[in-house]
Structure formats: C-alpha cells, structure tokens
Amino acid sequence: MIHTTQAPELVQLTLSPEELSSKQIGSHNLQKAVEALHRDGIVAITNAVDHGHINKLNSRMVKEAQVLYDNPMTHRNFGSRTGNIQQEPVNHPEYLFEDIVANPWATSITECMLGPNPHVRFYSANTAFKAEGRQPPHIDVEFEFPKVPFGFCINTYLVDVSPTNGSTEVWLGSHIDADPSINDVDGDKGIRADIVEQRRRISPPIQPTLPKGSIIIRDFRLWHAGMPNRSDDPRVMLVTIHFPAWYRSNQKLFLPKTLEGKINWGRLVPCVEWVDEDYDYLTGRHDHDFSLLP
Numbered sequence: 001m002i003h004t005t006q007a008p009e010l011v012q013l014t015l016s017p018e019e020l021s022s023k024q025i026g027s028h029n030l031q032k033a034v035e036a037l038h039r040d041g042i043v044a045i046t047n048a049v050d051h052g053h054i055n056k057l058n059s060r061m062v063k064e065a066q067v068l069y070d071n072p073m074t075h076r077n078f079g080s081r082t083g084n085i086q087q088e089p090v091n092h093p094e095y096l097f098e099d100i101v102a103n104p105w106a107t108s109i110t111e112c113m114l115g116p117n118p119h120v121r122f123y124s125a126n127t128a129f130k131a132e133g134r135q136p137p138h139i140d141v142e143f144e145f146p147k148v149p150f151g152f153c154i155n156t157y158l159v160d161v162s163p164t165n166g167s168t169e170v171w172l173g174s175h176i177d178a179d180p181s182i183n184d185v186d187g188d189k190g191i192r193a194d195i196v197e198q199r200r201r202i203s204p205p206i207q208p209t210l211p212k213g214s215i216i217i218r219d220f221r222l223w224h225a226g227m228p229n230r231s232d233d234p235r236v237m238l239v240t241i242h243f244p245a246w247y248r249s250n251q252k253l254f255l256p257k258t259l260e261g262k263i264n265w266g267r268l269v270p271c272v273e274w275v276d277e278d279y280d281y282l283t284g285r286h287d288h289d290f291s292l293l294p
Contacts, residue, residue: 008172010208011036012044015105020047023104033109033217037149041175041219044208048105048215049156053097058158060090061236064282065127069234077226078188083131084166084226088124089238091281093259100156101240102265106217110152111267114244118152121271122241122288123253128166128229135226136190137171137205142180143291150247151220151290156238162209166229168237169205170222178221191223199223220290241290245269248293254279 013029025033036043068074068085077084089095098104101123110118140153161167182195190196207227210216218224220241229235243249249271255263257274 008040008203008206010042010044010170010172010206011040012046012210014046015048019105025105025108030108030112034112037109037113037152037217037219040172041222042170042172042216043109044210044214044216045105046211046214048103049099049213050097051213053099054156054158054212057090057095057097057100057238058236060095061087061125061127061158062234064090065129065234065236068282069127069129077126078135079133081131081133082135082226083129083133083229084135085127085129086124087127087236088281091254091256091275091279093256096255096259096263098264100238102263102268102270103154103215104266106154106215107242107266107268109217110154110242113149113152114242115246117245117267117269118242119245119247119269119271120240120242120265121249121251121253122239125236125238126226127237128226128235130230130232131228134169134228136188137169137196137223137225138183138190139178139180139221139223141220141290142183144180145221146292149219150244150292152242153216153218153220154240154242155216155218157210157212157214158236158238159233160210160212161214161235163207163227165231165233165235166227167207167209169207169225169227170218171199171203171205171224173203174199174223175219175221178223190225242268249290250293251288251290254281
C-alpha cells in the first residue's frame with residue numbers, strides 16, 4: 001500500500017457584512033480562527049482591510065521601494081538573490097489606517113490566544129522584487145522563547161498574492177515544537193537541513209493564494225520562508241506584531257506625534273515612540289529586539 005501525505009491547507013475566513021459593520025468577529029469565525037492557530041499556527045481573513053487604504057499605501061510604497069532597492073546600503077533579507085528588502089511603511093498621518101495598525105478582528109483573535117489587551121510593538125514591511133532566489137525555512141526569533149504562544153504577526157498584503165508574486169511559504173503546525181536550537185549556526189541558512197526534511201515528510205510547506213484585503217495571523221514560532229517574486233511588480237507585505245501584556249520588552253514602533261491620542265487602538269495597548277514630522281521613516285530603524293527581558 002502506498003501512503004501519501006495530504007497537503008495541508010491554510011484556513012481562510014471571510015467576514016460577514018454584520019461582522020464588517022460592527023467590527024466584531026462572530027463566535028463561529030472566532031472559534032475557527034483559534035482552532036487554526038492552536039493546530040496550524042496560522043489563519044487568514046480574506047476581507048479584513050479596506051481596498052482604498054491598501055491601494056493608497058501600495059501606490060506610494062512601491063515607488064519608495066524602488067528607491068530603496070536601488071540603494072546598495074538597503075538591507076536585503078537573506079541576501080541579494082532573494083530580491084527581498086526591508087521597508088518601513090509610510091509614516092505620514094494620511095497613510096496610517098486603523099484597519100492595518102490596529103485591525104479589530106485580528107485583535108479579537110490574538111487576545112484569545114495571548115490574553116486581554118495585547119501589546120502592539122512593531123510595524124514594518126518587506127517588499128519582494130522580481131528574483132529567482134528564495135529564503136530558507138526559518139523562524140524569526142533565535143532566543144529562548146516561552147513555551148506558549150507569545151507573539152503573533154499580522155501580515156497585510158497590498159495586492160492579490162499567490163506563488164507567482166511571492167506569497168510566503170509556511171509550514172503548518174511547525175510552531176508546536178519550535179526550538180531556536182534548530183537554526184543553523186550560520187543564521188542565513190535558517191533551520192537545519194535535516195530537520196527541514198524530517199518535517200517535510202510529516203507536513204510539507206504551502207504557498208497560499210489570497211485576495212487583496214487579506215490579512216494573515218501567524219504565530220511568531222511558525223517556520224516560514226520568503227519566496228521568489230516571478231512577476232514584474234514589487235510585492236509589499238506589511239506587518240504588525242502583537243505580544244501578551246505579560247511579555248517583558250522595550251520594543252516600540254514609531255509613529256508621528258500628530259497622531260498621538262487620535263488612533264482608535266481598540267483593546268490593543270500601543271507601545272509607541274512618538275516622533276517628529278521630520279523623522280526619516282524611509283531609512284528607518286531596522287534594529288529590533290523581541291527577546292523576553294529578565
């Protein structure tokens with residue numbers, strides 16, 4: 001008898017008109033999301049962000065991405081062959097949208113996993129240009145992290161995304177026994193090759209296809225990898241990160257002072273360094289430390 005491994009599937013939720021108008025997620029979708037995050041370490045909502053917001057951001061960020069890409073000093077994630085650069089989102093008030101920096105449906109889900117009043121400590125992006133190179137499977141943290149869910153990345157794609165334009169490869173279920181010791185000594189190599197092949201036999205990776213306006217909620221511990229964008233159009237992906245209230249960290253995101261007190265964060269606690277209008281977000285501050293403080 002031949003045994004075949006059934007390809008895992010990303011759970012994708014669609015918000016109802018009532019959920020969209022009330023900005024409250026219903027119990028059925030909430031249950032599906034929490035089950036998926038416990039089992040798979042990832043879930044998607046296909047209609048969580050206003051198209052007008054992401055169209056406006058994409059129009060500007062693609063132009064700025066080209067400026068960064070042409071600068072040899074710009075950080076390349078896992079080397080130049082991947083075509084993947086770190087990019088900070090537009091920091092002007094007219095480009096800050098609550099359904100991106102404080103998505104209410106994502107918050108309802110993450111607080112079920114992290115406890116009440118999650119702290120948002122990070123807002124950034126990466127952009128994939130046309131390339132042939134891929135990233136190795138990796139986890140974003142290399143320190144000894146807690147053995148419970150301690151962080152969730154909220155990814156927002158600004159266009160329809162598929163394997164053609166570099167949707168992120170994800171390894172469903174790999175968060176359950178994630179351990180920083182599985183990383184190769186050379187951090188650019190990601191997870192050790194023998195561990196990757198063991199996991200592939202259990203549950204191979206997938207690259208999801210999602211419509212514009214989708215968000216992905218991903219456990220910080222989940223294996224993933226940036227994949228080649230084989231289209232001619234740069235693909236921008238935004239990220240915020242939610243942490244539990246008990247998580248000890250000094251990490252902050254940077255927002256203009258003119259927005260202080262004007263963003264409806266819902267039940268999120270914003271950990272923000274308020275900066276002047278002349279803050280150069282495009283060069284940004286790419287250093288970050290997510291480790292748990294003593």
